[in-house]
Amino acid sequence: MAMIEIKQLIMRFGTFTAVDGISFAVERGTVLGFLGPNGAGKSTTMKIITGFLAPTMGQVSVCGFDTAMAPVEAKRRIGYLPEGAPAYAEMTPREFLNFVADVRGLRRDDRRRKLDLAIERAGLGPVLEQPIDTLSKGFKRRVGLAQAILHDPDVLILDEPTDGLDPNQKFAVRALIKEMAATKAIVISTHILEEVEAVCTRSLIIARGRVLAEGTPLPDAGGWRFGEHQAAPGRLDAIFRRITTGENQHQEIAA
Amino acid sequence: MIRGMIAIFRRELAGYFATPVAFVFIVIFLLLTGIFTFYVGAFFEQGQADLKPFFMFHPWLYLLLMPAIAMRLWAEERKTGSIELLLTLPIRLSAVVLGKFLAAWTFTAIALALTFPVWITVSYLGRPDQGVIVAGYLGSLLMAGGYLAICACLSATTHNQVIAFVLGVIVCLLFTVSGTPIVLDIITPWAPQALVETIASFSFLARFGSIVDGVIDLRDIVYFASLIIFWLYANAVVVEWRKAG
Structure with missing residues (x-):
């Protein structure tokens, strides 16, 4: 059974369609990366x-629970x-996690x-008793991460988990995601292409509310394959641009 | 579910005391009740051992103070985005609405309880009817709950606490004065009798007035209780409906 199963998701805000028929499933052990330009519908899909x-x-089901029919049961199994x-802001990380x-x-x-485990994994030890609004951006992000992994959920949904972090912090968060990957189904969103290569085992390129391509890494760190497109390690950006804008399609393939 | 509601309740109540604002608020409340009771209400000059001069200004105090207590309940969650965190926790929306409301109500009860020196004063000076005073306190708390439920719901309509405050004062004012000549003189000439009576029956002033006089009418209690339930229900509907915005 897939841990997350999404069928024909559509989300409209007035006349604007933010999500336009997205379907996918995520198994345990998968780190799925949502890749896409800003406003593509990544965050909206996560909020749903x-x-x-x-x-x-x-329809959305999480660990077999339909989020519309059994919202509390589904939410119990998700870290977000x-x-x-x-x-x-006025609470300390300890008070917040206790809450x-x-x-x-x-x-x-x-x-x-x-x-204890969440505090240790997120590296919150040094700031446990300081009000959250006095913390740096990196520590604030880690407080959010600690809160998400606190109950050891089967499903983790992380919206831009490394946004605004310095390179060392990014490395630490990615290491944490990889460490937890084996036992969970994890979905992260990002617009940083290197992040997909660093942590994901699968990736969806999303733009204008639709899934444009699905990618998987090639064996032996040989880069990524998105449908007919293939990218060498570190060269995902060209494919991303080609798929999301449709430009240079013929020249690149010919080359 | 109760456990989740208690967690919300405790967080909100602690939130009031996390900054000096709570203490400032309580001091202002006590000062104002003192000024109204002893100067405006002429407590001593009346020469009567009761707390009518104390209670009769509560609706007007609450009109400004309850919106101030309730304005942050939802507007702040919207502004910081924490509403997204709160509503993705495994807890029913009704429990969140109730937990927040009860925290605001408890804070008000604490402020109200700290007016006890007035009670001691009147009991020292004379022999007041203690039953009437107890009724006055309970009636005042019940009425405060009505104001708070209104303001909590309005707080959910915006991410701006100032707007939440202003909306709260306006709607509370309507409920406060609906039975007085201010409103009735305007609508009586043209509105049908039934409508006039309905609007008049919403008045906090009239209902609270009779409680302070020691007349505990079940209808007044039912009125305030159903008003609270109605506005809390509306609160949940507004949160659900305005999530995306």
């Missing part, structure tokens, strides 16, 4: 999977880092163990 928005049409990693643990109903030993 996590149950924040109800789609205009289509929203875009910009919002949190309650999330309370709402999620974690108790006693299990609660203590999970809190």
Whole structure:
């Protein structure tokens, strides 16, 4: 059974169609990368999977629970880092994580163990007692990440998890994602192409609310294949541009 | 589900005390009740051992203070984006709405409880009817709940706390004065009798006035209770409907 299953998702805001018939499934052990220009519908799709928005049409199930029929059951199994990693600014990371643990109903030993693990994995030790609004952007992002992985969910939805981080922090977050990948189904969104190569086992190029191409890495770090297109390691940008804008299609293939 | 609601409740209540604003608010509330009771209400000059001069200004105080307490409940979540986090936690929306409202109501109850020196004063000076005073306090708290439910719902319509405050004052004003000549003189000449009576029956002033007089009418309690339930329901509807915006 796929951990995330999405069928014919459509989301309209008034006359604007943000998501236009997206379907896909994610298995355990997969890190799926949403790749696409700004405004492509990546965040909207994530908001629908996590149950924040109800789609205009289509179906989403998480671990077998339909998000429209059993929203609370589905939400229990999801960890979500929203875009910009919002949190309650006046709380300290410890207070904030305790609050999330309370709402999620974690108790006693299990609660203590999970809190300790999330704090350790996100590297929050040094700032646990400082109000979140005094933290740097990197630490704020890690607070959001700790909150998302706190209950050891089967499904992780991370909206731009490394946005605004310095290279070392990016490396640490990617290492964490890879570490958790084996036991979970993870979806990340990004517009950084190197990130896809660094952590993803599959990738969807999304633009104007549609899936334009699906890619998988070639064996032996031999680059990526998106349908008929093939990219050498580190050369995803040309393919991305070709697929999302349609430019230079014939010359490049001829070359 | 109760556990989740308690978590929300505790976070919101702690949120009030996280900044000095809560203490400033309580001081202002106590100062204003003091000024109204002893100067405007002429508590001593009346020479009567009751708390009518104290209670009779509560609707007007609440008119400004309750929107100030409730304005941040949802508007702040919208502004910072934390609403997205909150509503993707495994908890029903009704529990979130209720937890937030109860936190604001509890904060108000704490402020109201701190007016106890007035009660001690009147009991020291004379022999007031304690039952009437208890009714006054409960009635005041119930009315505050009505104002808070209105303002919590309006807070969910915007991400700007100032707008939430202004909307709250306007709607609370309508409910406060609906039974007074201010409104009735305008509508009586043209509106059908039934409509006039309906609008008049919404008045917080009239209903609270009778409670303060010691007349506990079940209809007044049912009125405030159903008003709270109605506005909390509307609150949930507004949050659901305005999520995308």
